Amino acid sequence: xxxxxxxxxxxxxxxxxxxxxxxxxxxxxxxxxxxxxxxxxxxxxxxxxxxxxxxxxxxxxxxxxxxxxxxxxxxxxxxxxxxxxxxxxxxxxxxxxxxxxxxxxxxxxxxxxxxxxxxxxxxxxxxxxxxxxxxxxxxxxxxxxxxxxxxxxxxxxxxxxxxxxxxxxxxxxxxxxxxxxxxxxxxxxxxxxxxxxxxxxxxxxxxxxxxxxxxxxxxxxxxxxxxxxxxxxxxxxxxxxxxxxxxxxxxxxxxxxxxxxxxxxxxxxxxxxxxxxxxxxxxxxxxxxxxxxxxxxxxxxxxxxxxxxxxxxxxxxxxxxxxxxxxxxxxxxxxxxxxxxxxxxxxxxxxxxxxxxxxxxxxxxxxxxxxxxxxxxxxxxxxxxxxxxxxxxxxxxxxxxxxxxxxxxxxxxxxxxxxxxxxxxxxxxxxxxxxxxxxxxxxxxxxxxxxxxxxxxxxxxxxxxxxxxxxxxxxxxxxxxxxxxxxxxxxxxxxxxxxxxxxxxxxxxxxxxxxxxxxxxxxxxxxxxxxxxxxxxxxxxxxxxxxxxxxxxxxxxxxxxxxxxxxxxxxxxxxxxxxxxxxxxxxxxxxxxxxxxxxxxxxxxxxxxxxxxxxxxxxxxxxxxxxxxxxxxxxxxxxxxxxxxxxxxxxxxxxxxxxxxxxxxxxxxx
Numbered sequence: 046x047x048x049x050x051x052x053x054x055x056x057x058x059x060x061x062x063x064x065x066x067x068x069x070x071x072x073x074x075x076x077x078x079x080x081x082x083x084x085x086x087x088x089x090x091x092x093x094x095x096x097x098x099x100x101x102x103x104x105x106x107x108x109x110x111x112x113x114x115x116x117x118x119x120x121x122x123x124x125x126x127x128x129x130x131x132x133x134x135x136x137x138x139x140x141x142x143x144x145x146x147x148x149x150x151x152x153x154x155x156x157x158x159x160x161x162x163x164x165x166x167x168x169x170x171x172x173x174x175x176x177x178x179x180x181x182x183x184x185x186x187x188x189x190x191x192x193x194x195x196x197x198x199x200x201x202x203x204x205x206x207x208x209x210x211x212x213x214x215x216x217x218x219x220x221x222x223x224x225x226x227x228x229x230x231x232x233x234x235x236x237x238x239x240x241x242x243x244x245x246x247x248x249x250x251x252x253x254x255x256x257x258x259x260x261x262x263x264x265x266x267x268x269x270x271x272x273x274x275x276x277x278x279x280x281x282x283x284x285x286x287x288x289x290x291x292x293x294x295x296x297x298x299x300x301x302x303x304x305x306x307x308x309x310x311x312x313x314x315x316x317x318x319x320x321x322x323x324x325x326x327x328x329x330x331x332x333x334x335x336x337x338x339x340x341x342x343x344x345x346x347x348x349x350x351x352x353x354x355x356x357x358x359x360x361x362x363x364x365x366x367x368x369x370x371x372x373x374x375x376x377x378x379x380x381x382x383x384x385x386x387x388x389x390x391x392x393x394x395x396x397x398x399x400x401x402x403x404x405x406x407x408x409x410x411x412x413x414x415x416x417x418x419x420x421x422x423x424x425x426x427x428x429x430x431x432x433x434x435x436x437x438x439x440x441x442x443x444x445x446x447x448x449x450x451x452x453x454x455x456x457x458x459x460x461x462x463x464x465x466x467x468x469x470x471x472x473x474x475x476x477x478x479x480x481x482x483x484x485x486x487x488x489x490x491x492x493x494x495x496x497x498x499x500x501x502x503x504x505x506x507x508x509x510x511x512x513x514x515x516x517x518x519x520x521x522x523x524x525x526x527x528x529x530x531x532x533x534x535x536x537x538x539x540x541x542x543x544x545x546x547x548x549x550x551x552x553x554x555x556x557x558x559x560x561x562x563x564x565x566x567x568x569x570x571x572x573x574x575x576x577x578x579x580x581x582x583x584x585x586x587x588x589x590x591x592x593x594x595x596x597x598x599x600x601x602x603x604x605x606x607x608x609x610x611x612x613x614x615x616x617x618x619x620x621x622x623x624x625x626x627x628x629x630x631x632x633x634x635x636x637x638x639x640x641x642x643x644x645x646x647x648x649x650x651x652x653x654x655x656x657x658x659x660x661x662x663x664x665x666x667x668x669x670x671x672x673x674x675x676x677x678x679x680x681x682x683x684x685x686x687x688x689x690x691x692x693x694x695x696x697x698x699x700x701x702x703x704x705x706x707x708x709x710x711x712x713x714x715x
Contacts, residue, residue, distance in 0.1 A: 067194040068613040073161045074186055074195050075606055077168070078179065078203050080502055085165065095165035100150070106159040113149035114163065120146070121167075132332035133176040134432045136416050141270060144181045151185035152275050160191050176330070179203070184265045188275065196616050198602035199498070200257045200439060207503035209439040210253045211517055212236070213328040219500040219515045226513055230497065233519040236326045236443070243321055243445045245305035248493070248633075249298060250442045252521055254626035258596055261438045262623045263290055269398040269412060280674045282400060283392025287411070288458050289680035291451045296567045298448045300550055300632035304639050304709070308554045312453040313414075313446065315353050315360075318343050319421065323444045325434050332431040335440070336422035344417070345424040351413050359408035360457070363395060366407070367461045374402035383464065385679045391461055395454060414450055415441065459566060463687045470693055473683050475649050477536035478578065479698030483645050486586075487527035489707045491633050493520045499601060523628035524589070531585040531701075533647055535578040541650030541660060543676070544585065546572040547684060551640035551704055561691030564642055565684035570594055571630060573676070575650050575659040595627035634707030641707060646683050647699045653678050 076091050085092045100118055104111030120126055126143055133140050147167055154160040164185070168178040186192040201210040208216060215231045222229035235247035249255065267279050267286030279286075299309040313319070318341040325335040346352040366372040370383035372390060380402060382390050393400040397409040419433030434440035441447045497518040504515065529546060547568040552558050559567065572592045576585060600608070608615040632639070650660070656675045679685050683694075694700050 068609055070157060070161075070192060070195050071605070071609045071613060071616065073157075073164075074182075074192070075198065075602065075609065077161075077164055077182060078198055079602060079606075080506060085169075091161070091165055094162050095169045098162040098166040100163055100166055103159070106155050107150075107153045108155055109149075109153045113146065113153055117146045117150055117167070132329045132431045133180065134436045135180065135438065136412060136419075136432070136436045140177060144177045145270060147178055147181035148185050149275075151181065152189055154189070154191065157191050160185075160189065179206075184268065187265055194616075196600065196605055198605055199253075199599040200261060201253045202499050202502055202602045206439060207500055208328055208330050209437065210256060210327075211500065211503065212326045213334065214326065215517050216328065216500070216503055219517075220504050222515050223504045223510065223513055226510070228514040229516075231500075231515075231517045233517045235519075236324055242307060245307060246298070246301045246445075248520065248522055249301045250445065250447065252626070252629070253496075253498070253519070254521065254598065255629065256439055256442060258599065258624060258626055259290075260294075260442055264438045266623055269396050272399055279400075281389050282398060283394070283396065284389040284680055285674065287392035287396045287398075288388055292455050292458065292681075293570060294442070295448060295451045295455045296549075297569055297632065299567060300569060300639075303550050303554055304633040304635050304707075306554075306635075310445070310448045310452050312456055313418075313449040314453070315344055315357050319418070319446055319449075321445045321449075323434070323446065325440070325443060327434070327440065327443075329431055334431075336430045336433050338422045338433070338446075342421050345421065347417050347420045347424045348426055350416050350420065353417075355408075356410065356414065356417065359410050359413075362407055363391075363410065363457060364460065366394075367391070367457070367464060370464070372402060373406065375405060382461070385465070387461065387465075388458065388679060391458065395457065411454060418446055418450060462685055465686050467687050467689055468683055468693070470697070473646075473648075473693070473697055473700070475542070475647060475699040478540075478542065478647055479534045479536075480531060480645060480647055480701040481534050481582075482530065482532035483643065483701040483703050484530045485527055485643070485705055486530055487525065489524070489527055489631060489634070489705055491522055491524040491631055491707065491709045494523050495519070496521045499603060502602070521628070522633055524631045527589050529572070529585075529587045529589075529645075531587070531645055531647075533578055533583045533585065535580055535583065537580065539577060539579050541654065542576050542578050543648045543650045543653045543678075544572070544574050544576060544587070545646045545648065545682070546570075546587075546644070547646075548641040548643045548705070551642050559642075561694065562688040565688055568644070568681070568684050569632070570681070575654065577660045589630055590627065592627070592630055594625055595630050596624040597627050631707055634709045636709060636711045638706030638708045641705050642702060643705045644684075644700065644702045646697075648678070648683065 073091055076085055085095055100114045101111060104114075107114060133144075135141050135144070147163070150163050150167075151160055154163065164178075164182050183197060186195050186197055200206045212233050215233050218229065218231045222231075235244065235251050237244040237247060263286060267282050271279055271282070273279075295310070302309055311320070319338070320341060322338045322340040322342065324337040328334045344353050366382065370387075371379040371381050372394060374380055380390060381387070390402065394402070394407045394410075396411045397404055397407065401407060401409075415435045416432075419435035422433060423430040434444045435447060435450075495518045497516050500515045500517055501512050506512075531544065533542070547565075547570055549559065549564040549568040551564075553563075572587060572594060574587065574591075574593055576583070605616075653676055655677050659675055676682075688694065695702065
């Protein structure tokens with residue numbers, strides 16, 4: 046299978062049969078990503094390749110005739126590239142362009158020898174620019190057809206990036222352990238103290254699985270810098286990657302806050318202070334500590350990035366487009382967004398990606414906001430501080446202001462969705478089909494467990510000093526397994542059905558029940574899958590472990606090496622690396638039992654599906670392949686539009702609605 050999902054898919058990718066050539070590719074990539082600041086550990090062909098490869102020796106091995114590699118070699122020889130021992134940020138235009146120069150080379154390689162040759166050659170020649178090269182290699186492996194069967198190691202174990210996920214105090218302990226040649230296992234804690242109410246939900250924003258499996262990897266799968274000239278179009282990128290994924294992060298964060306007796310997150314506003322500060326307690330490999338931000342900082346213009354008034358102007362232009370129902374492209378033509386396709390265009394504009402029809406006019410509200418928010422500790426460069434955590438996808442969710450920023454974005458999307466006509470009964474019903482029973486087998490219960498990961502790649506190598514076992518452990522949320530039981534009656538012939546399962550908190554932080562319309566916007570997607578309904582009764586049992594919105598942990602780099610050395614058969618068990626961690630399906634809940642409205646909608650699978658035989662595909666359950674998103678419906682359907690009268694839903698035979706409780710029996714993480 047392809048570890049980080051075939052392009053355009055959402056959560057699952059097909060399992061693969063490992064061949065000998067795939068095992069060699071797996072080993073090559075692991076060696077390239079292991080200890081990226083030292084010599085390549087493979088003392089065989091790969092090291093020899095790094096020392097002898099000539100990138101421009103065979104221009105016929107590139108699909109672009111060698112244009113990209115000639116440009117990169119020229120800039121390298123001219124000394125135009127980033128200076129050594131420097132931080133790297135994708136939001137920095139210069140850094141991004143340099144990383145994409147190598148990506149452009151790798152994505153145009155026609156054979157593995159050229160791919161791995163360039164991937165080995167340039168990091169060695171560019172030395173401390175390896176963080177730039179590392180990003181280019183990671184996304185190239187994700188997107189290149191040459192590397193479909195390669196499993197990438199987790200970011201938190203790859204050299205340089207452990208610093209982004211691990212407290213600087215723990216990194217210092219890891220260095221001391223290696224210097225003393227004494228193995229060590231050190232506890233990581235979440236930033237802040239009990240004096241900070243936000244500490245109650247730090248387990249969510251600082252979860253390394255959420256950071257890596259979900260947020261970072263998603264932005265690698267659907268990068269804002271993607272150009273279709275690289276080979277294909279990213280289907281529904283603005284809707285899927287930008288709107289829906291961040292909407293789900295935002296509503297999930299609110300559910301975590303309710304679980305911990307906190308108010309829902311408030312939206313960021315440009316004319317008001319940033320209420321909550323943040324002290325990251327993390328450091329760059331090179332470049333110093335991540336900047337801290339005190340409470341109640343007022344927004345200031347950021348030199349050479351944006352003025353706050355410009356952010357307000359861009360926002361008003363986007364809201365005007367929503368109110369008018371169209372956007373104006375770069376040629377002055379109107380593009381209608383008052384339909385179910387409009388959310389995709391709006392997402393491209395707000396992010397903005399290269400798919401935006403008019404970057405000049407609508408700007409890049411999201412990307413610029415990340416930089417502006419990240420620089421508020423040093424907006425004028427007076428102290429020459431490195432970027433803040435908001436300027437890296439790896440670290441952004443650690444800062445509570447990330448969720449305030451995305452609540453602000455989410456409310457703009459809601460404005461658009463609420464302008465669309467509500468679904469009618471005819472839009473929603475599935476003639477002859479009714480859900481007669483919805484139940485949960487097993488208690489919905491969460492708990493915390495310690496998770497350990499290696500820090501060997503977090504410390505530098507020194508000649509004559511061998512590695513010692515160094516690791517850290519951190520508490521993380523998990524839940525007991527459970528099963529959805531759904532009984533469906535079909536009054537006609539056999540037919541295909543889509544089963545959609547959502548849940549939203551039953552009450553707000555004041556104990557007031559959400560209306561159906563309030564609840565549906567706060568709905569967490571728990572699963573979506575296709576089944577064949579026979580005539581009469583069909584009983585469906587769907588395990589929590591089968592959920593399409595979650596993925597298992599990425600194997601450690603040590604385990605990946607071991608599997609590759611053993612022949613690679615175990616790698617076929619790994620199915621995906623993009624999605625919520627599979628232990629994160631449920632919000633935490635609390636000791637009283639946080640009540641949720643659990644709903645299931647069974648809709649017409651033939652009308653919904655964009656690819657055939659989804660119910661029969663056991664390799665990837667329902668997310669299609671080759672860039673085609675399998676569900677024709679909008680993300681969140683049928684809860685994505687305003688519901689003026691809940692009876693439209695409650696009277697639908699193919700819709701079922703019950704209350705459940707999620708428990709966490711007295712466990713608190715600080």
